[in-house]
Amino acid sequence: MAIGDEIQVDDRMQSGYTYTLNAPEGADFDPGFTPHHTPAEMLAMGVFEGKYLNDCRGEFPASWFEGAKLSDRPDPSVNYFGVKSRQPLSVWREKGWIIGPDPRGWFQWYCRYSLGRRLPDTDAAQIKRWRAFARHAGQIRANCYPGDIFCRPRQRQALLQWAYDPLI
Secondary structure, three states: OOOOOEEEEEOOOOEEEEEEEOOOOOOOOOOOOOOOOOHHHHHHHOOHHHOOOOOOHHHOOHHHHOOOOOOOOOOHHHOOOOOOOOOOHHHHHHOOOOOOOOOOOHHHHHHHHHHOEOOHHHHHHHHHHHHHOOHHHHHHHHHOOOOOOOOOHHHHHHHHHOOOOOOO
């Protein structure tokens, strides 16, 4: 995929949506957005109980799914920390956390952003949400001994699912 390519989306949650890649994959990120993990790294480590992007893999590079921990049904054991980590999409909708043209939420936005799609208003809102999530790293630092990755596993899993370093 390259700058200028148009991506056609047709999956269970979205059809008839097209976007253009405006940046090289994994580059030209907003200076205030410095994720610790790429989408491929996150999928390989184990996120969202393995139940994510299952029906829309064709939208993203096949390499992202090499070694990805996926499941047909939500399975907490697939997660890096082996804990339940997701809320139903209905909760995200109720709380107004689904913004812009990404019906699956933040991680779908991040995948598309990482791929090279740029939507200034949506990007600014999602980056603001990502930055606010850093408070969870602060809670781990304040309540866990350095190197004790078994302390606060749910919070660590959440950090991973927001592309932060969960092994702090």
